[in-house]
Structure formats: structure tokens, C-alpha cells
Amino acid sequence: xxxxxxxxxxxxxxxxxxxxxxxxxxxxxxxxxxxxxxxxxxxxxxxxxxxxxxxxxxxxxxxxxxxxxxxxxxxxxxxxxxxxxxxxxxxxxxxxxxx
Numbered sequence: 475x476x477x478x479x480x481x482x483x484x485x486x487x488x489x490x491x492x493x494x495x496x497x498x499x500x501x502x503x504x505x506x507x508x509x510x511x512x513x514x515x516x517x518x519x520x521x522x523x524x525x526x527x528x529x530x531x532x533x534x535x536x537x538x539x540x541x542x543x544x545x546x547x548x549x550x551x552x553x554x555x556x557x558x559x560x561x562x563x564x565x566x567x568x569x570x571x572x573x
Contacts, residue, residue, distance in 0.1 A: 479500040482495075486504070493509075
């Protein structure tokens, strides 16, 4: 869509929540044209940090579940307690007995 101020078919640049024309820097209505993605170094660092933190939490949870399962399997090898404890989520409403 054409900019009403400069009459050019220029993409939109978002600064915070406000949309501006990339040619004349005048305010434009959001979502009226394609937007430029000008993600800089801080957002890339934040994305990498959150990705590393997410993988860390994932592997810590898997390690805790595996440790609990092995602990209960070695303490009571004839029961299925290790598998039930390691596969039970806090929000599940299933019983402790496996089917």
C-alpha cells in the first residue's frame, strides 16, 4: 500500500508499537504494508540466551526423571514404581498403577 505522505510504496518500520514509513519516517497505519525486520544484536543475544536456558531446563528435567526412575528401579526391581514415578507429571490425574 502506498504511503499517504510521500506517495511511495515503501515498507513499514516498527519502533515499539508504532509504525512508520521507511522512506519518509511519517507515522502509518500498522499492517498496511510489508514490515521490515530490523532485529539487532540485543534481540539475537536474548534469543540465544533463552534458547540455551530452555535446553538446559529440558535436559535437567529429563535427567531428574531418569535418575528417579533408576533409583526406584534399583530399590524395588520387581515393582513398576520407577516407571510410574518417572512418567507421572504433576498435573496428571492418573493413578500410580500402570495399566
